[in-house]
Amino acid sequence: MKPATYILGIDIAKDKFDVHLRTLLGSELRLAACFPNNPKGFQVLQRWLAQKAAGSTDQLHACMESTSTYGDALADFLHGRGHLVSMVNPRRTRNYADSQLTRNVNDTIDARVIADFCAAQRDRLLIWEPLSPEHRQLRALTRARQALVDDRDRFGNMLETATGLARKIFLKQVRQLERQIKELEKAIQQYVALFPELHKQIQLADSVRGVGFVTAATVVAELPPIQKVPQAGQAVALFGLDPIKKTSGKSVDTRARMSRMGSRRGRRALYMPALTALRCNPIVRDLGQRLQAKGHTGKYVVVAAMRKLLRLIYGVLKQGKPFDPQWPAAQPNPQPAEPLAKS
Incomplete structure (x- = not known):
């Protein structure tokens, strides 16, 4: 693994992300900040890191939890700037927080816990790499299909006990979702055929x-x-x-x-x-x-x-x-x- 001087813990959310910057060796330098979870926020983060002497590509190791897809764009951005990025199972950081007797929980504290976890476990963390665009799109399509299937099953379950107007609405929704699922499956087949x-x-x-x-x-x-x-x-x-x-x-x-x-x-x-x-x-x-x-x-x-x-x-x-x-x-x-x- 490439050497790193700084560790950046990131607690990601839909609209924002909190960060905690510390040194790998655990000096007194600890800085916290919050940025919008969008491209402008990523640029502001990069300038903030440069001001704090952590802008060098061979100095920073960023770490975030692999929850949902809210952190994918930020991980792509940091990877594209040459920084090391790790995505970890939230269970690992939660168990680490418990081992440190962390009693309070908020976004700022979570970012600090993630940074400390990364510093302690860095040699055992995998370095994240982005998927190819075609692989990423295939994953998005199959997950979209699964979401439609979940909705169809949910309305199908409600249809079993519904009566009157509600039954008609649920039945119409189930039929519409079934059509959308078939259309999406056809789209997946056509998409896959484009990439040998x-x-x-x-x-x-x-x-x-x-x-x-x-x-x-x-x-x-x-x-x-x-x-x-x-x-x-x-x-x-x-x-x-x-x-x-x-x-x-x-x-x-x-x-x-x-x-x-x-x-x-x-x-x-x-x-x-x-x-x-x-x-x-x-x-x-x-x-x-x-x-x-x-x-x-x-x-x-x-x-x-x-x-x-x-x-x-x-x-x-x-x-x-x-x-x-x-x-x-x-x-x-x-x-x-x-x-x-x-x-």
Whole structure:
């Protein structure tokens, strides 16, 4: 990692962002400020940093929480100016604040906590890099589709008990949303066709039995560029499908469960395909049968199928070859299956 003299903690919000500037070594220099979350505010921030002797590109490491998309434009701006940028899981900064016995919470304090966390954990933080424009747009399109699906399901649930005029309104809204979802799915297909590499990746993911075009596009969109994910286990963790288990002495021994510390959209995209794969994908089906033979049922088997499906998608993307259901049998020394998490 490049050296840094200054740490900039950023607490991002829709209309503004609070910053806390400190030195890496923790001298008495601590400065706080607040700026509008728009391009003009970014320019004001850059001038403020220059005035505080932190404008050099090899001196500043900025850190913010990866919440929503409100910080994407600012991260792009700072990265474009040559600054190091890290986006961290809010759980990490919240737990760090608890470890420091932080009792009060506001935007100014949060920015300071993020700066202190970055200084303490800097060697373990990943450096953020922006997605390519086509990848970013694909992610925006798949998330827009998911938002429409959520709205359709919400109105569909209300439709079950609605009567009279309310029922007519809800029914009209459901039909309109279904049309919009179909139009957006067609737009995604047309967009993907414009980019050969993106199109190839989605075709490869779509070749896995149980996975359709929408699922393939969503998984590819939610994953980072595949060359930046060296192992399948990291892809599983990015989707929050990795298991967590707590043990302590003789009194604490919890059952393994899904961590959920990753992309909620990615997990949701894999749920229904996993149910399909348990029927039609021989690799996933065999896994489900083995688990059922051991007495596991319900969500345990479904989560295991989701993990396996994601590993298969990762495999075809990494190898650049379509799915082959006979691949495990062709390997001379197949690896045993890893323990699978329960929801």
